[in-house]
Amino acid sequence: MQDQPTKDAFVEFERVQKSYDGETLVVKDLNLSMPKGEFLTMLGPSGSGKTTCLMMLAGFETATHGDIRLDGRPINNIPPHKRGIGMVFQNYALFPHMTVAENLSFPLEVRGLSKSDREAKVKRALDMVQMGDFGGRRPAQLSGGQQQRVALARALVFEPELVLMDEPLGALDKQLREHMQFEITRLAHELGITTVYVTHDQTEALTMSDRVAVFDDGRIQQLAPPDELYEAPQNSFVAQFIGENNTLEGVVKSLEGDVAMVHLDGTNHVVEAKAVNVSQVGERTRVSIRPERVETDPERLQDEAHTLNAEVLEFIYMGDIFRTRLRVAGNDDFIVKTRNAPDTVRLKKGETIRIGWLTEDCRALDA
C-alpha cells in the first residue's frame, strides 16, 4: 500500500502527519513518492485531507511530523515564495484588481524579469490556453472557464517544475470540464511538468492521471494507475469509492493460496473469491464484484464460473447498457450491467435467474 521511496523521486512525503488542533490528526501517515513528469491525482471524499497535503507541499501549512522533499531537498524550512511551485486554486484566486495580463505578469515581475521578457512570456502563456485576446480584461469580466484557463496560465507562466491544482474544475459545467481535463493533461505532458491534482470526481481522476492516490481518513488507501485501481482495488473503501461495486458480506471458510472460500451471511452459499485483503480463516470479509463482470446469460457462463440464484427486482433500460437490480444472497442492491447487444436477454421483474462470475473478478476484501 505504500510506495517505496525511489532514488529519482521528485516529490516525496515521508511519514508526514498533520494536525490543526492538536487533538485529531487530519493527515495520519502519508508516504508518497513521485517521479519527475508524473501526473498524480489525489482523490478522496470531502475532508479527507487532500487540500491539507497540497498546502503542506506549497508551504502554507507546516507538517506536524515527517519530511517533505522536493528534488531531494527537504522543503519544510523553505518559505512558500521560494519553492517555485505553480498553484491553481479551487476558486482560481485571480487578483481582482489586476487585468489578466497583469495577473500573469505578476510572478515574472517579482522574479525581476525585464518588461519585454515579461510581455513575451505572458503572451505565450495566454496563447497556450487560447486566451490571447483577453489580456486587457479584469477577471470579473471573464466566464468561469476563461478564469480557469487564466489561472492555469498564471500557474505555468513562470515555468515551474511542479504544479499543484486543487479541484480546479469544480465550478465548471460537465462539457467545459471535460474539455479542460483534456487541455490540462495535454499541457502537462507537453511541458513535462510534474503535477499534483486534487479532485473528488473519480472520472476526472481516472481519465487524467498517470497514478491516483485514493485518500481517506488521512491516509492513502491505494496508490496505483487508474486501471489497476479500478480492477484491483486493495480494500473495500477503494472498491466502493471507485466505480460501481457489488458487495456481499461473509466469513472466510478456508484459505488456499490466493483463493478464499467465503460463506455468505444469511445463506448456505459458499463462494470462491480471490483473497486480497484477508489473512486468516474465520475472518469477516466483504466480497466485491464489479457489475459488468457478472454474467446473466447461462449459455455464456464458463464452466468454472461460480453461479448463484438471483431474483430480478428491477430492469432499467439505459440506452447503451441495461442495468438490472437483483436480490442475491439477501442483498437487494446487487447491480448487473449488460451491454445492449442484439442477443442480450431483457430480463423481467420477478424472474429468477442464475448468475455467475469468474473467481478472479470476485475479490475478498476487508470487512
Add this chain to the structure above:
Amino acid sequence: MSEATDTSGPVLAADGTPLKRSLARALRRQKLRALGLVAPLLLFVLVTFIAPIADMLFRSVENDIVADTLPRTVVALKDWRYDGGEIPDEPVFAALYADLAVAVEKKEHTRLGSRLNYETTGTSSLFRKTGRRVDDIGEHFQDQLEGLDDAWKNPETIAAIFAADPTAERYRPRDGVAAMLPRASAAYAKFAAFTESEGDVAAEEKPWELIYAELYADLTAGQGAPYEGPEAALVRAAVAAVPGFEPLSFKEAFIEVDDGWESVEIWGTIKAYSPRYTPGYFLNAVDMQLTPEGIERQDEGQRIYGLLFKRTLFMSLAITISCILLAYPVAWILANLPMRTANLLMILVLLPFWTSLLVRTSAWKVLLQQQGVINDIIVWLGLGKFMVWVENAWNWFGTTVGFIDPAMLVDFASNEGRLTMINNQFGTIVAMTHILLPFMILPMYSVMQTIPPTYMRAAKSLGATNWTAFWRVYFPQSVPGIGAGSILVFILAIGYYITPELVGGTTGTFISNRIAYHISSSLNWGLAAALGAILLAAVLLLYWAYDKIVGIDNVKLG
C-alpha cells in the same frame, strides 16, 4: 393584414388593458407600499434633519430684523448715501422716532441693538439708552396738547376719536378717520393691536406718546381741518392751536439723547444692513466684514475663523491618518482570526461605544495631564531630558518648515520634563483618535473579511515575498475599507464638538466650538449658521473630490 396591424399596436395584458399601463399600475402599488414603509423615517428625517439644515442655511443670510423693526427708517434712508460725511436729515430721524417708539413699547429695540452691535460696536448701548428716553421726544407733543385741553389726557377721548366703538373689547378703526388723520390713526392701530396682544383693552390704557406726535404731524399738515366725528370740537381747537406749538427737531432731540446718532458709522451700518438678505454673516465667517464702505477684511486681531477652519481641517486630517495607522493592523488581525476569537476581540473594539463619551474624554484628561499617569511614568523612567530635546527639535522643525497653525509650537517640558499633553492640539488628536477609532476599524474589518486568504497564498505561490504580496495584492483590495473609514472619521471629526471643548484648551478647539459659542453664548445665530454652512460646503466639496479621485463606488461599508 389586420393581424399585422394588431401586433404593431400596444401589447395587451390578459384583461385587455395595454401591458404598459397594467405594469405601471402594478409597479405603482409596489412603490406606494415602499413609500409607506419608509414614510415614518422620511418624515422623521425631514423634520429633524432636512428642515433644520434648511432653516440654518436660511438663517445665514436672513436679515429681517432691521427692516422689520425700523420699517419707515429703512424707507426714508433709501435716498441717503454713505460717503463718510453727512448724517441723514430730519425726515429720517422722524421716521426713526416713529419706528423706535413702537419698538421700545414692544421691547424690540435691544434685540436690534445687539444685532447691529455685531457689526459696529457701541450700537447696543446706543439703542438701549435711546430706548430709555425716546418717550421724552413724544412727550414734547403730548404735553403741549394736554396743555391745550385736559381731555387729551383721557384715554377714552382718544379712543373715541379713532375707534368705531370705544367701549368694545376689540379695536376697529372708525370709518373715515384714516383719511382724516392718517398717521395718527395708523399709530393708534399699532397701539391697539399691541395692547390687545397684552390682554388689555385699548380704550382703558394710556395711549403711546407716539400717537400725540403723529397727531401733531397730521394736524400741522392740515389734515385735521375737515375733521368730523366724536370730539370734533376738541380736534378743531387743536388744529387752530398747533401752529403756535413749539416745534421740535427730531434730529436734535436724538442727538441730545445720545450723540452716537451723530456718528455717520451708525447710519452707514443701519443702511448697509437694511436689506432683508445679507452676505454679512458669510463675510464674517471668512474674516471679512460688510462695512458702509463695502466689503473689507476684518481687523488683524479679529481674524480667527480662517485659522479655525484651517486648524479644523488639519486636525481632522491628523486624526484620520492616525486612525488609519492604528486601525489597519487591528482590522487585519480581526479579519484573519477564527470567527470566535474575532467576535470576542470585536467586543473590545466596540467597548468604547458603550462607554459614555464624557467618561472616555475625562479618562484621557487623567492620563495626559501634567501630574497624570503618563507624565509620572516619563519622569519615573527619567526621560525628562529626552523630552526637552524632542520639544526643541519639534519647534525648530515647526519654525523652519512653518506650521499652518502657530498653536502647533509646543511648550512641552517646562516642568521637569513633564509634557503638556492636554488642553492643546495633541490632547485633542489623541482623545479623538481613540473615540473615532471604531468607525475606522469597522468598515476596514468588513472589507478585509471579504478578501479571501487565498489571494495572499496565490501571490506567495507565485513567488512574492510577504511584503510584496501585501502591498501588491492585499492592500489594493483593502483600499475601499480605508476610504469608507476615512470619510466616516473625517466627516465626524470635522464637526466634533464635545471632545475638543473638554480637552482642546484654547489651541485645540475646532470651528464647531466656535459655532456652539455663537449658538449658546453670543446668540449670533446668523454667524453660527454661516460657519455651519461653510463647514457643510467643505464636507460636500471633499466628498466630491474624493469621488473624483478615488471613486465613491470604491467605498464599501461591508
